[in-house]
Every structure is written in structure tokens, then in C-alpha cells.
Amino acid sequence: MHTGHTALQPSPLQKREMEEQEEGMSLESFLKWAADIGVSDSTGKVPCNRLGHSLSLSYFPHAGGRGLGAVRDLRKGELILRVPKSALMTRESLLKDYKLSVAVNKHPSLSSIQILTVCLLYEMGKGKSSWWHPYLMHLPRGYDILATFGEFEKQAFQAADAIWAAEKAILKAKLDWKEANQLMEELKLKPQLLTFRAWLWAASTISSRTLHIPWDEAGCLCPVGDLFNYAAPGEDTVCSEEVDSWMSAPPFQVSSLSNGDCAQTSSMEQFDTHDQRLTDGGYQEDVAAYCFYARQNYTKGEQVLLGYGTYTNLELLEHYGFLLNENSNDKVFIPLEPEIYSSSSWPKESLYIHQNGRPSFSLLSALRLWATPSNKRRSVGHLAYSGSLLSTENEIHVLKWISKKCNAIVKNLPTSIEEDSLLLSSFDEIQDLHSILELGKAVLASREIWAFLEANNLQNVESDSNLLLSRKIRRSIDRWKLAIQWRLRYKKILLDCICYCTEIIDSLL
Numbered sequence: 001m002h003t004g005h006t007a008l009q010p011s012p013l014q015k016r017e018m019e020e021q022e023e024g025m026s027l028e029s030f031l032k033w034a035a036d037i038g039v040s041d042s043t044g045k046v047p048c049n050r051l052g053h054s055l056s057l058s059y060f061p062h063a064g065g066r067g068l069g070a071v072r073d074l075r076k077g078e079l080i081l082r083v084p085k086s087a088l089m090t091r092e093s094l095l096k097d098y099k100l101s102v103a104v105n106k107h108p109s110l111s112s113i114q115i116l117t118v119c120l121l122y123e124m125g126k127g128k129s130s131w132w133h134p135y136l137m138h139l140p141r142g143y144d145i146l147a148t149f150g151e152f153e154k155q156a157f158q159a160a161d162a163i164w165a166a167e168k169a170i171l172k173a174k175l176d177w178k179e180a181n182q183l184m185e186e187l188k189l190k191p192q193l194l195t196f197r198a199w200l201w202a203a204s205t206i207s208s209r210t211l212h213i214p215w216d217e218a219g220c221l222c223p224v225g226d227l228f229n230y231a232a233p234g235e236d237t238v239c240s241e242e243v244d245s246w247m248s249a250p251p252f253q254v255s256s257l258s259n260g261d262c263a264q265t266s267s268m269e270q271f272d273t274h275d276q277r278l279t280d281g282g283y284q285e286d287v288a289a290y291c292f293y294a295r296q297n298y299t300k301g302e303q304v305l306l307g308y309g310t311y312t313n314l315e316l317l318e319h320y321g322f323l324l325n326e327n328s329n330d331k332v333f334i335p336l337e338p339e340i341y342s343s344s345s346w347p348k349e350s351l352y353i354h355q356n357g358r359p360s361f362s363l364l365s366a367l368r369l370w371a372t373p374s375n376k377r378r379s380v381g382h383l384a385y386s387g388s389l390l391s392t393e394n395e396i397h398v399l400k401w402i403s404k405k406c407n408a409i410v411k412n413l414p415t416s417i418e419e420d421s422l423l424l425s426s427f428d429e430i431q432d433l434h435s436i437l438e439l440g441k442a443v444l445a446s447r448e449i450w451a452f453l454e455a456n457n458l459q460n461v462e463s464d465s466n467l468l469l470s471r472k473i474r475r476s477i478d479r480w481k482l483a484i485q486w487r488l489r490y491k492k493i494l495l496d497c498i499c500y501c502t503e504i505i506d507s508l509l
């Protein structure tokens with residue numbers, strides 16, 4: 001009898017379990033390796049050779065998956081992790097490899113990020129002989145940043161802006177890869193490392209995990225430091241420009257670090273030195289290390305988060321491959337007539353709708369001016385630019401115009417919020433191919449489910465065939481889900497804007 005489940009040939013399920021076990025093991029050895037090279041979450045002056053004094057690697061299913069949790073109460077501003085310069089993976093440290101450095105020098109036109117990407121692939125090619133092997137093994141195997149979206153997943157955004165952003169990201173990644181191909185061939189990378197797939201993996205690693213360093217715009221990969229997950233910068237923290245200035249890409253999360261008995265001297269010394277700096281982290285020349293500070297007080301067990309910067313949901317997807325349900329920095333741009341741009345001097349990127357549905361200050365101001373007869377604009381310009389209402393009639397005209405625009409956008413999208421919500425909630429039921437086929441029959445938005453099956457050549461699956469979802473299909477479902485979550489937020493913002501405009505119009509009338 002052929003079951004495909006012989007001792008020599010593990011079933012896909014067994015394979016998955018084995019992969020998960022391997023991942024667990026490499027994580028352990030990675031944390032041990034990190035501690036050995038001086039990565040420390042100890043508050044003592046001397047780095048402890050065990051992690052787990054302040055942070056532990058845990059799993060946070062609703063906030064980034066693998067991440068770092070507090071193993072004790074942490075105080076805002078306290079030093080929680082120190083990663084020595086020698087542990088950072090940078091272009092500089094990777095280019096210490098003579099062969100790599102000679103080859104790279106022959107390609108001065110490549111950008112610093114392209115070079116770091118090649119260096120990362122080259123290091124991967126060394127396998128176990130790489131000094132970074134324990135770190136490389138624990139990196140995610142796949143990513144969901146926009147450049148990895150396939151055609152079906154891209155179209156699932158529905159809104160032209162997002163589809164265009166994904167197209168741009170994919171084209172850019174392809175171009176970067178093509179330009180770097182010659183160098184990679186000269187380096188004689190293994191065939192599987194020369195593929196676009198491998199490039200996307202390395203480029204995604206760099207996009208979603210590098211931290212800002214002052215000496216290289218490509219940033220650095222920071223073992224353990226790249227395990228902090230993201231929280232949008234709040235009002236109590238530094239302004240976004242400040243955060244942006246030290247972090248070029250998003251953070252990461254950590255897993256449990258065994259609680260060491262290292263010297264528990266108080267971190268007040270460091271705390272006193274840095275209590276002025278409210279940023280969550282940065283490279284510090286004085287101690288030659290990347291230092292991370294608690295951005296707020298944390299109680300034991302809570303996830304410790306990092307602010308990578310201020311991003312809209314589309315930007316989070318572009319650079320990090322995730323989005324937030326509640327993102328105070330989210331925005332929606334609506335198409336505006338060229339005359340609107342030319343009738344005021346507000347920059348295009350300031351004309352948007354806030355995540356709470358309110359038109360931005362600049363959008364309202366620009367529209368108030370545009371709705372004013374051109375011969376009167378000069379005389380009311382100062383009022384419009386200071387955010388004042390010009391007249392009740394003008395205001396009602398502007399708000400009705402915005403409301404109509406939002407309505408037209410929502411109406412033109414192929415699915416409603418209700419359909420998206422239903423589809424999204426039914427994803428929880430997806431265990432195998434069979435459940436997707438069943439969903440296709442049951443759910444309102446089934447056309448989309450059938451389109452997914454078609455896009456993945458699954459529409460003619462026989463009921464007796466292997467119904468387990470491959471890694472590739474699971475990833476595709478994850479990205480599809482992200483696109484639906486994004487468009488749902490997008491539609492909600494537009495509908496909130498319509499409500500807001502209606503309320504104001506009513507109050508003016």
C-alpha cells in the first residue's frame with residue numbers, strides 16, 4: 001500500500017513539524033551564540049554570557065509572532081539590550097572577505113543596498129562555515145513585503161494606489177537583481193542563490209530587519225536586536241522624524257532567553273546618561289554598541305516593542321510585510337484634479353484623509369481655495385492657509401465634494417466592506433485545500449476564492465489528491481489576507497470620511 005508516509009519519506013505534515021523543531025533548535029543555538037559574542041540584556045556593566053536578564057524570546061500571535069518579552073518589570077528609558085559592533089552584520093564587516101571585496105570593487109555603480117544584498121547571499125552560500133551561521137539560520141524563510149506579491153495577491157488590493165505601489169516594488173526588486181547579476185555570477189554563487197527568489201529573500205531580509213547606522217546608509221543586521229516587533233510611535237515618544245533618523249528598517253522580536261545569575265547591578269548609571277534620549281535605540285559610538293532602551297514601562301511578560309518609524313499601512317507592507325489594524329499614521333489619498341494642486345502651494349503628499357476619516361488640514365485648505373473663484377483666491381489666501389473656514393457655502397461645497405469623491409471610490413471597488421469582513425473571518429477555517437473549496441461554495445465573495453484557486457492552478461483538484469497546503473500556497477494565502485485587511489481599512493477610512501463630512505454639513509446647515 002502506498003501511503004507516502006514511510007519512515008524514509010516524511011509526510012508534508014511531518015516535514016512541517018520537523019522544520020519547526022529544527023527552527024526551535026537553531027533559535028536556541030543562535031541565542032547561545034549571540035550571548036557568547038557579547039550580545040547582552042544584562043544591566044550590569046560587564047556583559048553577561050547568557051541572555052534572559054531583561055528579555056525573553058516568546059511568541060505573540062497577535063503582534064508580530066516571534067518577538068521579545070520582558071522577563072521582569074522594565075522602566076521607561078532603561079537599557080534593555082546591547083549588541084556590540086563586532087556582532088553587527090554590515091557591508092563593512094562582510095567585505096572583510098577578500099574575494100568578496102575584490103569582486104564588489106569592480107561594480108561601483110551598484111547601490112549600497114544592492115551590495116549588502118549580494119554580501120548576504122554570499123554569506124548564505126558559505127553554509128556552516130560562515131561565522132554568522134547561527135544568526136542566518138534563524139532568519140525567516142519567507143517574507144510578505146510588497147515586492148513578493150504575485151499577480152493575484154496584488155490585484156486583491158483593489159485600489160489603484162496600492163496595486164501601483166506593489167507593481168513599483170516588484171519592478172524595482174527585479175531591476176536591482178538584474179543589475180547585480182553579473183557580480184553574483186563572478187562570485188560563483190550557487191545556482192539557487194542566483195535566482196530572483198533568493199534575491200527577494202535577501203532584499204526582504206534587509207528591508208524588514210536592518211537598523212540605521214551612521215556610517216552606512218544600507219544599515220546593519222543586528223542579531224537579537226532584530227527580534228523586536230513594531231509599535232507605531234505614540235504621542236509620548238519622540239517625533240517621527242527623530243525615530244526615522246536612527247532606524248532605516250523595522251525591528252524584530254525575541255524568544256526566551258534563559259534567566260542568568262549574572263551580576264544584577266543597577267542600570268541606573270546608563271539610565272541616567274540616557275534619560276534624555278527617548279528614542280528606543282541607536283548605535284552609540286561611546287560604547288561601540290547598538291543599544292536599545294525601553295520606550296515605556298513594561299510589566300513582566302509584556303511584549304517589548306520598538307518604533308521603526310512613522311508609516312502608513314501601505315508603507316508598512318512595502319518595507320516590513322505587515323500592517324496594523326489600528327494605525328494612527330495611516331492615510332488615504334484620493335485622486336484630485338490637477339487644478340486643485342495648482343490652486344494652492346500645498347505639497348501633494350499633504351493632501352490626504354486621516355485614518356479617522358478626517359480630511360487633512362492641507363486637503364481642506366487646498367479645496368477651500370480651489371472652490372473659491374480664481375479672482376478671489378488671493379484675497380482669502382491667508383485665511384485658507386491658516387485653516388479657517390472661508391464661508392458656510394464654500395465649506396459645504398468642499399465637504400460635499402469630498403464625500404462624493406469617497407463614495408465614488410468605494411462604489412467602484414469590486415467588493416463591499418461586508419464581503420471583505422466575511423471573507424477575512426472565513427480564513428480561520430482554512431486548514432487544507434478541501435476547506436478552501438468548501439469556502440468557495442459557501443462564502444458570498446466566492447468569486448475571489450475561485451480566482452485564487454485558478455491563480456494557483458488548484459481549480460481542478462481531485463478530492464482524493466493531497467489536500468495539504470504547500471508552504472507556497474500558505475504564503476500566498478497570507479499575502480492575500482494582508483491585501484484584504486489593507487483594502488478593508490482603506491474602505492473604512494473612506495466611509496468614515498463620508499460620515500464625518502455629512503455630520504459637519506448637517507451642523508452647518
Ligand SMILES: C[S@@+](CC[C@H](N)C(=O)[O-])C[C@H]1O[C@@H](n2cnc3c(N)ncnc32)[C@H](O)[C@@H]1O
Pocket residue numbers: 062063064065066067140208209226227228229230231250251252253254319320321322323
Ligand atoms: C525586525 S523583525 C521582528 C522580528 C520578527 N517577528 C521575527 O520573527 O524575526 C520585523 C518583522 O516582524 C514582523 N512584525 C513586527 N512587528 C509587527 C507587528 N506589530 N505586527 C505584525 N507583524 C510584525 C513583520 O513581519 C516584520 O517584517
